[in-house]
Amino acid sequence: MSSMFYRLITIAAIILQTASSGLTYSQDRFEKNDSSVTVLLPKGGLQIVICSDKIIRILHSPEKTLLPPKSLSVTARWKRVPFEVSLTKNSATIKTKKLHIKADLRSGSVSFSDLLGNIIFSENPVSAAVFTPAVMLGEHTFNAQLNLSFSPKEGVYGLGQFQDGFMNFRGHEETLVQENTKAVVPFLLSTKKYGLIFDNYSKIRFKDRSDSSYIWFEVADNIDYYFASGDDMDEVIQGCRLATGQAPMYSRWAYGYFQSKERYTTQSEILNTARKFRELNIPLDCIVQDWQYWGDNNEYWNAMRFDSTRYPDPSRMIDSLHKEYHARLMVSIWPVAGRKTDLYNELNKKGLLFKPYHWTDGHTYDAYSPLARRIYWNAINKGLFSLGVDAFWMDATEPEIILAPNERSLKAAVRNTLGTMARYLNPYSLLTTKAVYEGQRASDPKKRVYILTRSAFLGQQRNAATTWSGDIVAGWLVLRNQIPAGLNFCMTGIPYWTNDIGGFHVRRYGAFPGGVDNPGYRELYVRWFEFGAFNPIFRSHGTDTPREPWNFGKPGSWAYDALLKYDRLRYRLMPYIYSLAWKVTHSGYTMMRALPMDFPEDTTLYTIGDQFMFGPSIMVNPVTEHMYYGEGYENRLIPSSCLRSPWGLEGFYRAEYFNGVNFDTLKVDSLQSATLFDLYLGQDLPPQVNWERNSIRWTGSFKTLSAGEYEFWLTSDDAVRFYMDGKEIIDGWNNKGIDTTYRIKMPMEAGSWHSFKIEYARMANATKLRLAWRTPGMVPKQFDPLKENGSREVYLPDVPGGWYDFWTGERTQGGKTLKREVPIDIIPLYIKAGSIFPMGPAEQYASEKVRGPIELRIYTGADASFDLYDDEGDNYNYEKGTYSVIPIRWNEKDQELTIGKREGTFPGMPEKMTFNIIWVNKNHGTGGDESSKPDRSLNYNGQPIELSR
Numbered sequence: 001m002s003s004m005f006y007r008l009i010t011i012a013a014i015i016l017q018t019a020s021s022g023l024t025y026s027q028d029r030f031e032k033n034d035s036s037v038t039v040l041l042p043k044g045g046l047q048i049v050i051c052s053d054k055i056i057r058i059l060h061s062p063e064k065t066l067l068p069p070k071s072l073s074v075t076a077r078w079k080r081v082p083f084e085v086s087l088t089k090n091s092a093t094i095k096t097k098k099l100h101i102k103a104d105l106r107s108g109s110v111s112f113s114d115l116l117g118n119i120i121f122s123e124n125p126v127s128a129a130v131f132t133p134a135v136m137l138g139e140h141t142f143n144a145q146l147n148l149s150f151s152p153k154e155g156v157y158g159l160g161q162f163q164d165g166f167m168n169f170r171g172h173e174e175t176l177v178q179e180n181t182k183a184v185v186p187f188l189l190s191t192k193k194y195g196l197i198f199d200n201y202s203k204i205r206f207k208d209r210s211d212s213s214y215i216w217f218e219v220a221d222n223i224d225y226y227f228a229s230g231d232d233m234d235e236v237i238q239g240c241r242l243a244t245g246q247a248p249m250y251s252r253w254a255y256g257y258f259q260s261k262e263r264y265t266t267q268s269e270i271l272n273t274a275r276k277f278r279e280l281n282i283p284l285d286c287i288v289q290d291w292q293y294w295g296d297n298n299e300y301w302n303a304m305r306f307d308s309t310r311y312p313d314p315s316r317m318i319d320s321l322h323k324e325y326h327a328r329l330m331v332s333i334w335p336v337a338g339r340k341t342d343l344y345n346e347l348n349k350k351g352l353l354f355k356p357y358h359w360t361d362g363h364t365y366d367a368y369s370p371l372a373r374r375i376y377w378n379a380i381n382k383g384l385f386s387l388g389v390d391a392f393w394m395d396a397t398e399p400e401i402i403l404a405p406n407e408r409s410l411k412a413a414v415r416n417t418l419g420t421m422a423r424y425l426n427p428y429s430l431l432t433t434k435a436v437y438e439g440q441r442a443s444d445p446k447k448r449v450y451i452l453t454r455s456a457f458l459g460q461q462r463n464a465a466t467t468w469s470g471d472i473v474a475g476w477l478v479l480r481n482q483i484p485a486g487l488n489f490c491m492t493g494i495p496y497w498t499n500d501i502g503g504f505h506v507r508r509y510g511a512f513p514g515g516v517d518n519p520g521y522r523e524l525y526v527r528w529f530e531f532g533a534f535n536p537i538f539r540s541h542g543t544d545t546p547r548e549p550w551n552f553g554k555p556g557s558w559a560y561d562a563l564l565k566y567d568r569l570r571y572r573l574m575p576y577i578y579s580l581a582w583k584v585t586h587s588g589y590t591m592m593r594a595l596p597m598d599f600p601e602d603t604t605l606y607t608i609g610d611q612f613m614f615g616p617s618i619m620v621n622p623v624t625e626h627m628y629y630g631e632g633y634e635n636r637l638i639p640s641s642c643l644r645s646p647w648g649l650e651g652f653y654r655a656e657y658f659n660g661v662n663f664d665t666l667k668v669d670s671l672q673s674a675t676l677f678d679l680y681l682g683q684d685l686p687p688q689v690n691w692e693r694n695s696i697r698w699t700g701s702f703k704t705l706s707a708g709e710y711e712f713w714l715t716s717d718d719a720v721r722f723y724m725d726g727k728e729i730i731d732g733w734n735n736k737g738i739d740t741t742y743r744i745k746m747p748m749e750a751g752s753w754h755s756f757k758i759e760y761a762r763m764a765n766a767t768k769l770r771l772a773w774r775t776p777g778m779v780p781k782q783f784d785p786l787k788e789n790g791s792r793e794v795y796l797p798d799v800p801g802g803w804y805d806f807w808t809g810e811r812t813q814g815g816k817t818l819k820r821e822v823p824i825d826i827i828p829l830y831i832k833a834g835s836i837f838p839m840g841p842a843e844q845y846a847s848e849k850v851r852g853p854i855e856l857r858i859y860t861g862a863d864a865s866f867d868l869y870d871d872e873g874d875n876y877n878y879e880k881g882t883y884s885v886i887p888i889r890w891n892e893k894d895q896e897l898t899i900g901k902r903e904g905t906f907p908g909m910p911e912k913m914t915f916n917i918i919w920v921n922k923n924h925g926t927g928g929d930e931s932s933k934p935d936r937s938l939n940y941n942g943q944p945i946e947l948s949r
Contacts, residue, residue, distance in 0.1 A: 030092070032085055034080050035049055035050055035051075035078065035080055035081075036048060036049040036050065036057075037085055037092065037094060037103075038066065039092065039103060039105060039108075040064055041105070041108045042106065043062070043108075044060065044062045044063060044064065044108070044131070045059075045060075045061040045063065045064055045065065046059070046060055046103060046108045046110070047059040047061075047066045048094060048101060048103060048110065049078075050083045050096060051076070051078040051081075051226065051243070052078065052079075052081055052096075052239075053081055053096040053097045053098040053099065054098050054099060054228060054229045054230060054235075054239060055078075055226055055227070055228045055229075055239050055242070055243065056096075056099065056101055056112070057224070057225070057226050058110055058223075058224075058225055058226070059222050059223070059224050060108060060128065060129035060144075060146070060222060060223040061221070061222045061223075062131035062142055062144075063221075066222065067221075067222075068224055069221070071199050071224075072201065072427050072430060072459070073199055073244050073427070073430065073457065073458040073459040074197070074199055074226070074244055074459070075243075075244060075245050075459065075462070076242055076243045076244075081096060081097075082096075083095060089105075090104065090105050090106055091103060091104055091105055092105060098114075098115070099112055099113070099114070099115075099120075099229060100112070100113040100114070100115065100117070101113075104125065104128075107125065107126060107127060107128055108128050108129060109123045109125045109126070109127075109128040110122075110123050110128065111123065111125070112194070112227055112229065120192055120193070120194050120229060121149075121190070121194050121196075121227065122149045123146065123147060123148060124147030124149050124213075124214075125149065127147055128146065129144065129145070129147075129223050130145045130147070131143070131144050131145075132145075134218075134219075136202075136218060136219050136420060136422035136423070137411065137414055137415070137420040137421065137422045138420070139419070139420045139422065139423065141219045141220070141221065141423070142219075142220055142221065143216065143217065143218060143219075143220070144216070144217045144220035144222075145214050145215070145217075146214060146215050146216075146223050146225070147212065147213070147214045148208075148213040148214055148215065149213065150170070150190075150208065151192060153603055154170065154191055154192050155168045155170060155190065155191040155596055155603075155606035155607075156168065156169045156170055156188055156189070156190050156191075156208070157169060157188070157189045157190075157487075157488050157491045157594060157596070158185065158187045158188050158189045158195070158488055158491045158492045159174055159176060159185065159186065159187070159488065159492065160176065160182070160183045160184045160185040160186075160456065160489060160492060161181075161182065161183040161185075161456070161467065161469055161485045161486065161488065161489040161497070162174060162485060162488070163181050163182065163469075163472070163481050163485060164481070165477070165480065165481040165484060165609070166484060166607070166609065167484040167487065167488070167594065167606070167607050167608065167609030168606050168607045169188075169206065169208060169488075170208050170606075171208055171209070171210075173205065173207040173208065173209075174205070174206050175203070175204070175205050176203065176204035176205070176206065176426065177203050177204075177406060177407045177410075177425065177426065178406060178410070178425070178426050178429065178457075179398055179407075180396075180398065180400075180406070180454065180470045180471055181469060181470035181471065181472055182406075182470070183429075183454075183455050183456040183467050183469075183470075183489065184204070184426045184455075184456070184457060185456055185457060185458050185460075185489070185492035185493070185494060186198035186199075186200060186204055186458055187458060187492040187493055188215075189233060189236060189237070189491045189492070190236075191233070191596050191600045191606065193229060193230055193231065193232060193233060193235075193236060193600070194227060194228060194229045194230070194236060195227075195228045195229075195236040195237070195239065195240055196225055196226070196227060196228075197225060197226040197228065197240055197243055197244070197458065198215065198217075198224075198225045198458075199224040199225060199226070199458070200217045200219075200223075200224065201219075201423060201425060201426050201427045201457075202217055202218040202219035202220065202422060202423055202424075202426070203217075203218040203219075203407065203422070203425050204216065204217055204218070204426075218425075219420075219422050219425075226243055228240060228243070232597075233491075233596070233597045233600065234587075234589060234590065234597065235588075237491070237588055237590055238587065238588030239588075240492075240493035240588075241461065241493050242588070244459035244462065244493065245461060245462025246461070246462060246585060246588070247494070247495050247496070247584055247585055248448070248462070248464045248585060248876075249448065249581055249582065249584075249585045250448055250464065250496075250581065251390075251448045251450065251873060251874040252574070252578055252846045252847055252873040252874065253285040253286065253328050253390075253846045253847065253873075253874070254285070254286070254448075254450045254537065255537075255538075255574065255846060256283065256284070256285030256286070256538065256570070256571065256574075256845060257284050257285055257539075257540075257567055257570060258285070258286040258288055258537070258538065258540070258541075259277070259284055259286070259540060259547065259548060260288030260290065260330075260540060260541035260547070261288075261290070261541060261542060261546065261547045262290045262291075262504075262541070262543035262544075263289070263291060263292065263293075264287070264288075264289055265292075265310060266310045266311065267306075267310065267311040267312060267313070267314065267317045270287055270289065270317060270321070270329075271317060271320055271321070271325075273287060273548065274287055274321055274325040274327045275325065276548070277325075277327075278325055278844065280550060280555075281844060282549055282550075282564060282567060283567050283568060283570070283571045283843060283844050283845065284327055284844070284845065285327060285328060285845050285846050286327060286328045286329070286330055286390070286391065287321065287327055287328070287329055287330075288329075288330045288331075288332075288393060288541065289329060289330070289331045290332050290393075291332045291334070291395070293306050293307060293310070293311060293331070293332075294307055295307040298338055298360045298361050298362065299339050299340040299341075299362075300338045300340050300341055301334070301337070301338030301341070301360045301361075301362045302333060302334040302336050302337055302338060302341065302343065302362070303338065303342075303343070303383070304333065304341070304343060304379045304382070304383035304384055305383040305384075314387050315387045315388065317329075318387055318388040318389065319388065322388065326845045326847075326848065327845065328390035328391065329388075329389055329390055330389075330390060330391035330392065330393050330450070330452065331384055331389050331391075331392060332393045332395050333380060333384070333392055333393065333395070333436075334394075334395050334396055335364050335365055335367065335376075335394070335396065335397060335399045335428075335432055336358045336360055336362040336363065336364050336365075336396070336399075336400075337353065337362050337363060337365060338360065338361070338362040339362060339363075341362075342379065343365075343375070343376070343379040344362065344363065346375050346379075347363075347365050347366075347372060347375055347376075348363075350371060350372070352365060352366045352371065352372040352375070352417075353365055353366065354366060354401055354412075355413070355414075356401050356402045356412045356413060357402065358400065358401065358402065359402070359403040364399050364400070364401050364413070366416050366417055367399075367428055367431040367432040367435060368416040368417040368424060368428075368431055369416075369417035372435075373431065373432070373434065373435035373438075373439075374435070374439070376432070376435045376436075376439075377435050377436060377438075377439025377440075377443075378439075380392065380436065381440075381443050385440065385443065385444075390447075390450065391450035391451070391452070392436055392450070392451050393452045393453070394429075394432060394433060394436065394451055394452065394453040394454075394465075395454055396454060397428060397429040397432055397433070397454055397455040398410065398429065398454065398455045399428050399429075399432075399455075401413050402692075403691075403692065404691040404692060405685075405687075405691055407425070408691065411425070426457055427457045428455070428457075429453055429454075429455035429456055429457050429460060429465075430456075430457035430458070430459055430460045430463070432453075433453055433460055433463040433464075433465040434463050436449070436451055436463070437449050437451065437462075437463040437464050437465070438463075441876075445876065446875040446876065447874065447875070448464070448874055448875065449463075449464040450464060450466075451463065451466065452465070452466050452467075452468060452498075452537075452539075453465050453467055453468075454467070454468060454470050456489070456492075456494055458492070458493075460494055461493060461494045461496070465494075466496035466497065466498055466536070466537050467489065467494065467496070467497055467498075468497070468499055468500065468537075468539070468541075469482055469486070469497075469498075469500070470504075471500075471504040471505065472499065472500055472504055472505075473503050473504070473505045473509050474503030474504075474505060474506040474512055474521065474524060474542075475503065475511050475524075475631060476524060476624060476626055476630075476631060478503055479503075479524065479527065479528050479531070479622075479624050480624035480625075482499045483531070483609055483610050483612065483622060483624070484610075485499075486498075486535065486592060487593075487594040487609065487612055488594070490536070490590050490592045490593070490594075491594060491597070495584045495589070495590050495592075496536045496537055497535065497536055497537070497592065498532070498536065498539045499532070499535070499539075500540070500541045500542050501525070501528045501529050501531075501532040501539065501540040501541070501542075501547075502521075502524065502525040502528050502529070502540060502542050502547065503528070503542060504541065504542045504543055505543060505544065506521060506542060506543070506544055506545045507544040507545055507741075508544055508715055508717075508739045508741070508768070509715065509768055509770060511632075511634075511635075512524070512545075512631070512633070513634050513635065513713065513715075513741060514633075514634055515544060515545030516545045516546050516552060518629075518633055518634060519629050519633065519783075520626070520628075520629030520631060520633035520634070521545070522552050522553070522559040522629075523559075523626055523627070523628050523629050523824065524626070524631075525552065525559070525563075526552075526558075526559050526562045526563060526824055526825075527622065527623045527624070527827070529562075529563050529566055529567075530562070530566050530622060530623070530827045531620070531622035531624075533567070533569060533570045534592075534612075534614045534618070534620045535592060536591045536592050538570055549563045549564065549567070558785045558824050558825070559824075561825065562824055565825055565928060568842060568928060569928035571844075571846065572839045572841075572842060572928055572930075573839060573840075574843065574846055574850075575838040575839065575840045575854055575868060576615060576617075576837060576838050576839065577591075577615075578869060579838070579866070579867060579868055579869040581869075582869035582871075582878075582883070582885075583867070583869075585878075591614065591615060592612060593612055593613040593614070593615075594609075594612055594613075595608055595611060595612060595613065595619075595797065597613070598613050598616070598797075599797040599799075602797050602798070604795065604797075605795070605797065610622060610624055611794065611795065616832070616835070616866075617831050617832055617835035617836075617837055617859070618806070618829055618830075618831060618837075619794075619796070619803070619828075619830040620827070621792060621794045621827060621828040621829070621830070622827055623790075623822050623827050625790075625792075627785070627788070627789070627790030627822065627824070628783040628785050628788065628824075629781070629783065632778060634713075634774065635711070635772040635773060635774045635778075636772055636773065636774075636775075636778065637770075637771070637772050638702055638771065638772065638773055640652075640673050642702050642703045642704075642705070643673075643700055643702055643703075644700055644702070644703070644753065645671055645700050645701075646699050646700055646701075646755075649671065651673050652671045652672060652673050652700070653671070653672055653698055653699065653700030654669070654670075654671060654672075654698065654700055655668075655669075655670050655671070655696065655697075655698050656668070656669050656696065656697045656698075656699075657669075657685065657688075657689045657696055658689075658694060658695045658696070658697075659689060659690040659694060660690070660693055660694070660695060661693055661694070661695050661719070661761040661762065661763050662695065662761070663695045663759075664695075667686065667688040668686045668688055668689065670686075691762075692762070693762065693763075694761070694762050695760065695761040695762070696758075696760045696761075697757065697758070697759050697760075698756075698757070698758045699755075699756065699757045699758075700755070700756060701753045701754060701755045701756065702753070702754055702756060703751065703752070703753050703754075704750060704751060704752050704754070704775075705750070705751075705775050705777065706750045706775065706776050706777055707748065707750040707776065708747065708748070708775075708776025708777075709745055709746070709747050709748075709776060710745065710747075710748050710773055710774065710775060710776070711743060711744070711745045711773065711774040712730075712743070712744050712745075712746075712771065712772075712773050713742075713743050713770075713771070713772045713773065713774070714730055714741070714742045714743075714758075714769075714770070714771050715739070715741045715742075715768070715770040715771075716732060716739075716742075716760065716768065716769050716770075717737065717738070717739045717740075717768040717769075718735060718736060718737060718760065718761060718762050718763050718764060718768075719732065719733045719734070719735055719736065719760065719761040719763055720732040720733070720735065720742075720758070720760050720761075720769065721733055721759045722742070722756070722757075722771075723755075723757040723758075723759075724754055724756050725754050725755055726755065729744055729746075730742045730744060733761075736764040737763070737764030739768070758771065785823065785824035786823060786824065786825075789821045789822065789823045790821075790822055791819045791820060791821050791822060792820055792822045792827075792828055793817055793818070793819055793820075794817065794819075794820055794828050794830070795816075795817045796812065796813075796814040796815070796817075796818065796830060797814050797815065798813075798814040798815030799814050799832055799833065799834075799862070800833065800834065800861065800862040801832075801833025801834055801859075801860070801861020801862040801892075802814055802833050802861060803830040803832060803833065804830065804831045804832075804833065804859050804920055805820075805828075805829075805830060805926075806829035806830065806831055806926065806927070807826060807926055807927050808922065808923065808926055809920050809921050809922040809923055809924055809925060809926040811833070811861070811921075811922075831857075831859045831920075832859070833859055833860065833861030833862050834860075834861055834862025834863055834864040834890070835857075835858075835859040835864050836856065836857075836858060836859075836864045836865065836866035836888050836889075837856070837857040837858075837859065837866075838854050838855070838856055838857075838866065838868055838888075839854070839855040839856075839857065839930075840852055840853075840855075841853060841930065842930065847873055850870075850873065851910045851913065853913070853914035853915070853916055854868070854913065854915050854916070855916045855918065855930060855931060855934065856888070856915050856916065856918065857918045857925050858890055858897060858917065858918065858919050858920065859920050860890070860892060860895075860919060860920075860949075861892065863889075863890060863891060863892050863893075864889070864890035864892075865887070865889050866888045867886070867887055867888070868885065868886040868887075868888060869883065869884070869885050870883065870884050870886075870906070870909070871884070871906050872907060872908060877906065881904065882904070882905070882906045882907075883904050883906050884902050884903065884904040884905055884906060884909055885902070885903045885904060886899065886900065886902045886903075887899075887900035887901075887903075888900065895948060896946060896947065896948050896949070897947045897948075897949070898944065898945070898946050898947075899915065899938070899940060899944065899945045899947075900944050901942065901943060901944050902942040902943075911941060911942070912939055912940065912941050913939075913940050914937060914938065914939060914940070915937070915938045915940055916931065916934035916936075916937050916938075917934055917936040917938065917947065918931055918935055919935055919949055935949075
């Protein structure tokens with residue numbers, strides 16, 4: 001009653017206000033309450049909800065009634081904030097303490113301005129929201145499109161993780177559907193210091209072109225989004241996390257090195273690997289157990305237990321890892337249950353399995369059901385967590401329901417507990433990680449959760465989940481593309497990301513059939529490892545070639561020594577990294593930072609996708625081009641310049657795609673000009689083609705380059721035949737589902753044309769094919785990477801005091817591009833002047849010397865600050881305020897360092913600690929090794945210390 005009375009009084013006041021200026025607006029079309037304004041438009045409705053002074057929710061509806069559903073992503077309970085409303089004939093203006101929001105009462109378009117009237121963001125002023133009736137998987141709904149209006153020089157980022165290689169989404173388009181190597185998070189972040197949080201779970205398309213910019217939703221009863229603004233991009237991300245949940249802290253060990261591969265197969269192999277790391281003094285914190293530890297029979301897929309023949313005492317194994325080797329164990333789990341597992345039986349009884357068969361012949365569980373999530377966690381707890389498993393690797397969480405392109409795979413389930421798979425296409429990962437996070441916290445409230453998973457969705461950071469970039473292929477372009485993929489992902493509000501160092505596929509579908517024995521792969525792996533050392537999570541993983549450092553050479557060899565150098569550097573950075581992790585949780589910070597986050601006014605940086613900041617101080621510049629061996633060390637793809645179609649068109653070949661494995665029904669007949677042939681996971685199949693049962697025929701001619709012996713390498717995972725000049729030279733037609741490389745040598749004359757035909761049938765696997773050759777001129781060269789250096793260009797933004805080379809201490813001014821020599825064990829690292837950089841002692845694991853002396857490097861040239869954080873390392877007492885923070889400040893004008901009073905306490909906190917102070921300059925306080933000659937050494941007891949240089 002009182003609420004209605006207040007509403008009527010408010011409406012009357014607004015009508016009087018507008019009437020006094022000669023303007024009127026119908027009372028039954030406008031409503032204001034304590035937190036929102038609702039407008040009935042000529043077509044549909046508009047609601048503006050004031051969540052905070054800087055966060056505004058917008059709902060566009062095709063109907064007159066707005067009934068927003070309960071959100072899966074947004075968890076915030078907003079407090080009331082004061083706001084004012086004024087009306088004119090055609091617009092309504094809402095004012096908070098920080099924003100002005102203007103709504104056009106004819107078109108429904110909404111714009112956002114600062115207090116001076118400068119527009120921050122606007123929907124298209126003529127046509128904002130467009131709804132088109134649609135039927136999706138039997139459900140009557142709408143396709144919806146929100147038309148956007150960006151500023152000409154604005155940079156736009158986020159949306160998730162993609163492999164396209166571009167950094168800024170301006171001028172690009174992207175389809176948001178979960179799949180292996182692609183993670184969807186519908187959040188846009190702008191250099192104009194705002195973000196758009198789209199609360200929609202269906203297929204989404206983003207497009208920005210000169211003639212139109214929009215975001216499109218396949219299923220939408222409303223267009224429901226949040227506008228979040230801030231003084232900088234960090235504050236915008238803070239707003240996103242305020243809406244969708246904060247990221248919990250991981251245990252200290254999770255910021256160390258993860259050793260993984262596909263796969264360790266026995267208990268003794270796990271323990272022997274940990275033992276060798278310790279014997280060789282290679283830092284390590286976690287060993288990862290990949291799939292099929294439950295056995296090789298797919299009927300027991302994901303049984304959540306160890307096969308007793310190969311893991312006779314898993315509890316003892318885990319105990320040995322913990323106590324003897326000071327290492328943790330992460331174990332792979334899947335959303336799929338084999339048909340003879342207890343998990344399958346319990347879920348099946350409740351009707352909580354999707355009907356289509358997974359490629360393992362099991363079934364995917366319905367994570368949209370709270371009951372299914374509880375059953376899932378109970379199985380994990382009983383078979384794994386209760387044994388002492390420390391972390392969970394949740395694989396294939398898009399999920400894979402059938403083996404098909406993932407939109408088709410996801411929609412094959414048709415329905416879930418909440419509704420159709422068209423409506424709830426993308427959030428599976430959010431819900432299945434919720435099962436593990438909430439389950440573990442209920443089962444053991446003290447032990448911090450760590451989850452690694454292959455997919456992501458808006459709000460997933462609250463589930464303690466790291467996303468990795470999927471089953472990528474080893475190659476220099478792939479390495480280069482991981483950097484913008486990770487940076488954009490971290491700009492969605494989810495702070496923890498990693499990738500398979502070295503690429504997942506190496507021998508079979510990468511460019512390095514020799515694997516770890518190929519010096520070209522060793523070069524790539526070293527550069528990838530150097531990049532990985534500055535990821536939020538530092539992890540090596542892959543298949544078909546070993547990954548442990550000793551497989552890349554012996555101590556003293558260039559590859560081994562470079563790997564050890566960066567592994568040790570990661571551990572020396574632990575005080576810096578762990579303090580940043582606290583900042584992530586406490587302040588909504590982002591650890592892996594695209595350059596526009598720290599330098600938004602420098603438009604030069606908007607498209608730079610191969611440099612980034614790691615925290616506030618370190619600019620990381622990975623080397624993403626080979627200096628020595630390259631990808632052609634063993635073989636190369638046949639270039640399109642050597643191709644000719646059957647009709648004589650140079651640069652092309654003919655590609656025919658059939659449904660059925662015996663060339664039954666021709667669906668597509670095309671000319672293609674791409675480099676011949678590199679088809680992986682069916683990604684290039686036309687949509688008309690049956691993904692599960694198909695056959696493909698490529699025909700044309702190729703030209704030799706020089707006279708001599710040629711070797712052809714044909715790699716396939718299914719039936720394949722290769723004809724040359726009408727003669728069959730490779731017959732692999734009986735191969736069904738086995739990854740195989742065929743090699744054949746033959747002499748050829750220079751400049752001669754030879755006809756070819758390749759026939760492929762997908763019978764049992766995933767459409768993988770690669771044809772390459774070794775020409776007479778491809779003689780493998782030998783290099784000494786320690787003596788022959790390449791260089792890498794680095795752009796340094798203009799900052800007060802300039803930048804320091806981490807390796808040499810040399811200082812240079814910013815606002816320019818420079819070249820830095822990059823021997824195999826160096827990637828350019830630059831420290832921003834005005835930085836305080838804490839480094840710990842050398843460690844073999846993250847908690848070995850956690851109370852050891854801190855080497856405090858001061859990079860002068862500007863004022864600096866750093867808050868050094870510490871706690872117990874592996875429980876949730878920090879949520880109750882049980883931790884310490886030491887504020888450290890540098891005053892450039894007075895040349896004075898202040899180590900402030902320690903705030904807070906925790907069990908085990910040392911009463912005293914040592915700070916070794918170094919004012920960095922040329923050849924002093926440089927590189928990753930501990931300095932033997934600090935400028936000052938201080939014994940700190942928690943009370944303030946002031947020190948002049």
